[in-house]
Each structure stands twice: as structure tokens, then as C-alpha cells.
Amino acid sequence: MLSRFWSNTRREFHSLSEQEILALAISSEEDDARIYLAYADGLREDYPASAKIFEEMAAEEETHREMLLKMHKARFGPEVPLIRREHVKGYYERKPDWLVRPLGIEKVRAMASQMEQQAHRFYLRAAQQTKDVDTRLLLGELAIAESGHQTTASQLEAKHTPDEVRDAEDKAEHKQFILTYVQPGLAGLMDGSVSTLAPIFAVAFATHDTWTTFLVGLAASVGAGISMGFTEVASDDGVISGRGSPIKRGLATGIMTAIGGLGHALPYLIPHFWTATTIAFAIVIVELFAITWIQNKYMETPWARAIFQVVLGGALVFAAGMLIGNA
Template identity: 55%
Template sequence: MKAFSELTEREILALAITSEEEDGRIYMSFAEDLAERYPASARVFERMSGEESKHRHLLLEQYEKRFGPHLPPIRREDVKGFLRRRPVWLTKNLPLDTIRKQAEIMEYESRRFYEKARDRTTDVGARKLLGDLAAMEQGHEVVAERIAAATLTEGALSEEERTRSRVFVLQYVQPGLAGLMDGSVSTLAPLFAAAFATQNNEKTFLVGLAAAIGAGISMGFAEALSDDGSLTGRGSPYLRGAVCGLMTALGGLGHTLPYLVPDTVEDHFRIATGISAFVVLLELWAIAYVRARYMDTPFLQAVFQIVFGGLIVLAAGVLIGAA
């Protein structure tokens, strides 16, 4: 492995050629990944890939004039401290903002390389070409803004915003809502059954804690294993599983925490149960609101489905515990 300061002019030009070729392939990978979700931005990255190809041809012409047709097999990995590309393009369904940021970083690093390469080159033609390429890459550093505004029409931006909203719902709202519903509803029966059977806050809290954590782990694994996101566009299964598991646990803990009221407090059971029942109502109304807000469910229908169903589960737990 060689340091950049040890490279010859021939190796510098060859490295620039292979770098432009690789960057062009990366931009085309971004375009393919975005084609269905953000077609307008995908076209921008296709054009950027074409620009990288033009840069490569200019460099090749300059190289052949000076050194002939043979390129030495030098790559980024062969140079100490040379810019490295994080292989984010290997991940499907990347967020658009992540791709934009990666493109900015790539163009900034390329500009820095061309500036250093220009300073190391004595040939007038090569210096001019490298300086021109550095200026071009500097203009590309605003790629995020260009993709977001200047290159996209108002209609395209509106469509991409709708797509972004759909992706948000698929990756965060749906698994979070499923977890919150399961955690809030499925833990009601064991919690209130334990509460009315023992009328002991400490034991009830332990039952509720175990139910919430157990449900969170179960739902997290179930969500992560149900879909890898490659076909549905629902994003990373690990992220969805974490969101679903966390919201499940929080849904169960919400009405469990009131049973932390010490048994030494007078009317401890009534106080804890009253607070817990109030929290349950808040949770069920919150779930109904989210369903109406993000899942296009009429609010009254969501209230009937969630609140009424949750109260039935709560009543079942109370009856079982009091039997």
C-alpha cells in the first residue's frame, strides 16, 4: 500500500479514472434503488452517473496522450488514507435523505482529491483538466439541494413528499401502532386479573412488568422475522422490530406503573387501579387517534374498534380476577 505523496502522475491519473468509474456505478445503483419510490430523483442520479462517465473519458484521453493505453491496476484500497466509499448502496430502500447526504460526501471527497492531484502534477494539460474537474465536483456538492429543489418540478416534489409519508407509515407508524395495540390491549387481562385476585400492588406490578416485557420481546421478533423489507419497501426488519417491540413494552408498562403505589399507603389498591384504568383510557384513545390520523380509518370507527375492544378485554380480566 502506497501513500498518496508517493504516487506518480501516471498512478494519480489512473486512480482518478477508476474512481470516476466506481462513482458512476454507485450513482446508477442509487438511481435503480430510487426508481420506483422517487422517480424524479432517480433521473437526477442517472444524469450524475452520466457526468461521471464523461469525466472518466476526459481523464482517459489525457492519460492516453501521456502514458499510452495501458492502465496500472491501482484502486482506492491501494492508497493509504485515500477516500473510502461506505457501501451504503448495497442496502435496499435507503431513505432519500441518506442517499443525498452520501452523494454530497462523495462529491466533496472527489473535489479534494482533484485539488491534491492537480498540485502534484507538472503537465500543463493534466493540471488544467484536474483543476476543471475539481471545479465541477465543487458544483456537485450542492447535489442535495439540487435534487430537492432546482431539478425537480413542483409536481415531482409533491409526489416524492407523498412517497416519503407512505414510507414513514410503513417503516415506523405501522409497526409502532401494532406494538402499542398489542401491548396496551393484550396485557390488560393478566394485569387486572392479578390485581383483583391478589389486591396486592407489588405482585400486580410484577405480573404487569413480566407481561409487558414478554410481549415486547415476542412482538419485536415477530415483526422483524415477518418481512425483510426487500419487496414491500418497509425498511430494515431490525428497525421495525425494535420499534414494534419498544412500543409493545411501553403499551403494557403504561397501565402497570400505577401499581408502584406502595401497599403501605391507605387504599393503595383503589388508588393504583383508578390511575391504571385512567391510563388505559388514554392509551386506547391515543391508538384510535393514530389509526384515524395515519391509517385512514374513520375516527368513530377506530374508537369503536379499539376502545370498545380494549374495555372488553379489561372487563374479562376483572371478572377472572374477582371470581
């Protein structure tokens, strides 16, 4: 009974027959071809040259599949057993990254390279486990072909994506990253870090009660995060502006808004008022520096201008909070 409970439904690779090895190779080539076509479909609108690369790589995988089918038909007949990657213990798996849109060009290229390396190792091991001379020869040829796909991909890339095209695609991807994540996240961080300064420090200096200050800071941060997130989602669907998914932008804005406010609210979990206030003030400085750094790195705002805007705004809000709290 215990053996049934702990049993693994996956087969060991060494237990596969030669027919099952061929069937596994056939299904793997079919899956890889579909993945490459999915990559091409996901890249076609923004990166048409790279999409063409994956279309040609998919065609090559289909050629390999046809070679394997001919070998299977010659040795075992036309009926191919149903065996896939998930049926074999220790066999490589494909993560469904191709289902996530938009596709990142560099991530797709890296995944394709990993796919070819895994396929190369599979064919080497499959050939070692096969005794039939013709089948072993075919598997060895496919191992060489998969190993050479790195060269083929490079050749296709040189053909379809010369340096100027690839540079343009990389710039487009970087711009999309900024529009979808950096810009909304920066807006949220600025709002959370700066706008919550006044209520948090006003309550802190008015009550000198760290727990009350923390609760107000928590409420202000979470509330601002929810408000900013929904505002970002509702403000632009991204279709015309090209800013990307409103859900992703909303999450980036909402999460960073909450983080910005919680940064200087959490120190008030410390019971000692001045210790908590000193730490909160230090965290505010770190937050303002982080905002300045992001503006300079991603938004190309000059350091002097970024520091002036952020520090001046933060100082005015902080001063307003202290004045109101001590009134």
C-alpha cells in the same frame, strides 16, 4: 515486531505519487458512476424522474473517468495501478446505502450531495500535490466540475422532477414509510400496551407480588411481540398491497408490541407493590397518549376520536384486569 503488529496497511495521501493520484481518481470516478446507477436502479420503479437524474450524473462521472484515463495514458502509459479508496488513509469512504432497498428519495439526494462535496475536496488536494502543469490543470477543472455538480443536479432536477413531480414522489415516500413502519408499529404498540394490561394487573392485584407480576408481564410482552411479528410477516408479502418488506413490518410490529407491554411490566422490578403499581399506571397513561399522538400525526385521526378509542379501550381492559385480580 511491535511495529509490524501496529502497522497500518493504508497509505498516507501525501505519500502517493502523481500516477497513484490519477489511478485513485480513476477508480473513484468509476465507483461513483456505479453508485449513481445503483441509485437510479433502486429509484426507477417508484421515482422514475429522480432515477433519470442519477443516470445522467453517472454519465458525467464516466466522462470525468475518460478524461483521467487519457491523462494517465499520455503520462504513464495504459496500465493503471490498482489503488482504491480503502487503500488510502484518511480518504473518504462510501457507505453501502445504495444496497439497501427500498431507497429513500431524500436520503439519496443528501448522499449524492455529500459525494460531490467529498470529490471536490479530493481534487483540490490532489491538484496541490501535483507538479505537472497539465495534470494539475485537469484536476483543478475536475474540482470545479464537482463543485458545479450541485448546480448540475439542480438543473437536472428542474428538468426531470418539476415541483409537481417532486411533491408526488415525496408523498409516495411518506406513504411508503407509513405503510412499512408506522402502521405495523402502531398496531404492535396498541396490542402490547392494551392487551397486556389485563394479565399484568390481574396478577398484580391477585398476588401483590411484584416479582411474579414482572415475570408474567415479561412473558406476556415477549410472547405477544413474537406472535405479532410472525403474524405480520405471514399475513402479507407486500407485493400486491405495496406495504413494503414483510421482514421490516414484522420487526416494527414485534418490537413495538414488546415495548408496549414492557413499559408497564418493568416498574414491578420495584419491590414495593403500591409504588410499582402507581408508576406502572402512570406509564400506561403515557403509552395511551403516545398511541393517540401517532394516530393523529400519521394516520390523520382526529384528536377527539383517537382519545376516545384509545382511552376507552385501555380503561376497559385495565378494569377487567383489576376485577379479575380482586375476584
